[in-house]
Amino acid sequence: MVDFAGYDMPLQYSGIRDEHLAVRQRAGIFDVSHMGEVLVSGDAAQGWLQQLVSNDVSRLDDGQAQYTVMCNQEGGILDDLIVYRGDQEHYLVIVNASTREKDVSWMREHGGGELDLVDASDELALIAVQGPRSVDILEPITTLDGGGSLREMGSFATSRARIAGVPDGVNQRISRTGYSGEDGFEIVVDAGGAVELWDALMAAGGEHGMVPAGLGARDTLRLEAGLRLYGQDMDEATDPYSCGLGWTVKLDKGDFIGGDALRQLRGAPPRRFVGLRLGPRHIARHGQPVIQDGRQVGVITSGTFGFTVGTAVATASVSPDFDRDGDVAVDIRGSKASAEVVPLPFYKRPRGDG
Amino acid sequence: MADLSEYRFTKSHEWVHLEGGVATVGISDHAQAELGDVIFIELPTVGAVLKAGEKFGTIESVKAASDLYVPVGGTVAAVNDQLSDAPERVNGDPYGEGWMVRLNNVDESGSDLLDEAGYKAIGG
Structure with missing residues (x-):
């Protein structure tokens, strides 16, 4: 316990x-x-x-x-x-x-x-x-x-x-x-x-x-299913657009707390939220650096082993100039593990039987 | 429960069993329970020479990555290759099939080992 x-x-x-x-x-x-x-x-x-x-x-x-x-x-x-x-x-x-x-x-x-x-x-x-x-x-x-x-x-x-x-x-x-x-x-x-x-x-x-x-x-x-965890994937310094939750923001509903700021952030959020697929031997952890072209472009927000997908998966918060098609690596305790950018969620349940 | 009277333990939760000049090393039942499901284990190459307390590998579980330290010094004579395909053996049988490395030329200088009772006393 x-x-x-x-x-x-x-x-x-x-x-x-x-x-x-x-x-x-x-x-x-x-x-x-x-x-x-x-x-x-x-x-x-x-x-x-x-x-x-x-x-x-x-x-x-x-x-x-x-x-x-x-x-x-x-x-x-x-x-x-x-x-x-x-x-x-x-x-x-x-x-x-x-x-x-x-x-x-x-x-x-x-x-x-x-x-x-x-x-x-x-x-x-x-x-x-x-x-x-x-x-x-x-x-x-x-x-x-x-x-x-x-x-x-x-x-x-x-x-x-x-x-x-x-x-x-x-x-x-x-x-x-x-x-x-x-x-x-x-x-x-x-x-x-x-x-x-x-x-x-x-x-x-x-x-x-x-x-x-x-x-x-x-x-x-929850991580395989691409669901966010507060305190890890987002916090008070993160706006919803920066962590892929822009769909929860309904700017047309009228005024609400934070609405004016979100109207400004919508077009150009300071961060992007991406899914990463790593090899089975490379579990990325919260806080580890995401590297592209030899420089840090982001940070891991959550990482684990995805038992259904059969490999390590992670989510990362990256800068807007991050190239989704470029080479990506995660610095895991000093060694670089290559990662592939994949759409979220990592796992989607089969439909039709329930 | 395994008979642990011949096993000795480190404060960092490794065990060592000496028999015929060969030291077999693994992690304790308490350690595997704390780590949870083991995903993979990085082990040294055969022939590596280690001093007591030196890092010999890394164990990665769903929860965390942890370094592994040899309880005694020696030369790596064998590593448990089975663990690369079945790391869950460390969870299932930490004192048997879940062994990690065997050392020869054992050197106990600088080691700080506890017997079973001593290990239990520190929460192991």
């Missing part, structure tokens, strides 16, 4: 490789209760969220979620978030554990007096089931409050739900979201019912080959 933002977190159970491959082929269950949950309510909620985040919250219908970033006035990323809309007056925002306190202070500071904002992180747990068998595992034990089938639920859809085995009165919200590149679900649950939920999911997942998975596999899976 490792300490992660004050939580004792499992880094691995059976091993990162086993867990990684289980999630790609069958399913894995992750305890990600360290993530923060912020509840925003009231008739001012939508207008206020619009001010705060880069994406267009008004495009969400009831029961939908979206990925977005929250920027400071300079367009630097304070955090990346998922915003869930229950209804027009009830939103749930998932924030990163390491930035939770900073995020909540920022939100309060920029929310005005009337804002109804509750940091419910200590009262709520978050359990993710990820992998192609997720729907087979969850469907038989899940009843959606609004009716309808879990299988028919769209990507980034969200609903209150009841899961068999969890005591009555325990609030649960299930969403077809995740951080693995696979089909899957995330369940927000009252902390008091989290153990029962975990046990119910483990019991249902057994026959489908689901395994518990830790933070180690979570990182290798």
Whole structure:
């Protein structure tokens, strides 16, 4: 177990490789209760969220979620978030554990007096089931409050739900979201019912080959899937265009914090975000220099071994004059490992069977 | 659990087993567990001469790259070639199939070794 933002977190159970491959082929269950949950309510909620985040919250219908970033006035990323809309007056925002306190202070500071904002992180747990068998595992034990089938639920859809085995009165919200590149679900649950939920999911997942998975596999899976990690791939000195998240910025939605700066940055962001494929013996790590034509042109933001793609993969932040077609190397502890620039993500799940 | 009464350990988590003038070297079970899944191991060439405490290679896991240090001095007589195709042997059997190098002309001068109890006492 490792300490992660004050939580004792499992880094691995059976091993990162086993867990990684289980999630790609069958399913894995992750305890990600360290993530923060912020509840925003009231008739001012939508207008206020619009001010705060880069994406267009008004495009969400009831029961939908979206990925977005929250920027400071300079367009630097304070955090990346998922915003869930229950209804027009009830939103749930998932924030990163390491930035939770900073995020909540920022939100309060920029929310005005009337804002109804509750940091419910200590009262709520978050359990993710990820992998192609997720729907087979969850469907038989899940009843959606609004009716309808879990299988028919769209990507980034969200609903209150009841899961068999969890005591009555325990609030649960299930969403077809995740951080693995696979089909899957995330369940927000009252902390008091989290153990029962975990046990119910483990019991249902057994026959489908689901395994518990830790933070180690979570990182290798998300990186193969080209998903960003706050604090590593981006921080307050990074704007969304510089880390390939320009698609989360909707400049046409009207004014929002950081919008003016982002309008300026859009045409010529100071950095570019690229995917690198290395040989199987060359794992690049965060902070290592990226070299082109004998000079440093960038830095590795994340690197690992991609168990599904079968080689080392990395993401890098590079200067705008970086030549995608030129020779690229990573300085790994003094020795140069050649790398190939490839489009993100490194891994895309096969479609059609779920 | 392997019988470790004949093994000695370094504070940097390597083990050495001396038998018939040959020192076999690997990393401890504690070390492999801390490293997690081993991706590859860079080992020295046969014939290399090393002093106790000198770096003999690098081990790369999903989590980190770490240098490897010989517990005793000697001449590299053999390296475990199996590890280039199956580095996971270090995770599965650190005291057996996961051995890394064998040294002859063993020289213990400058070495600082712990027995099993001593190694456990420092958290190993």
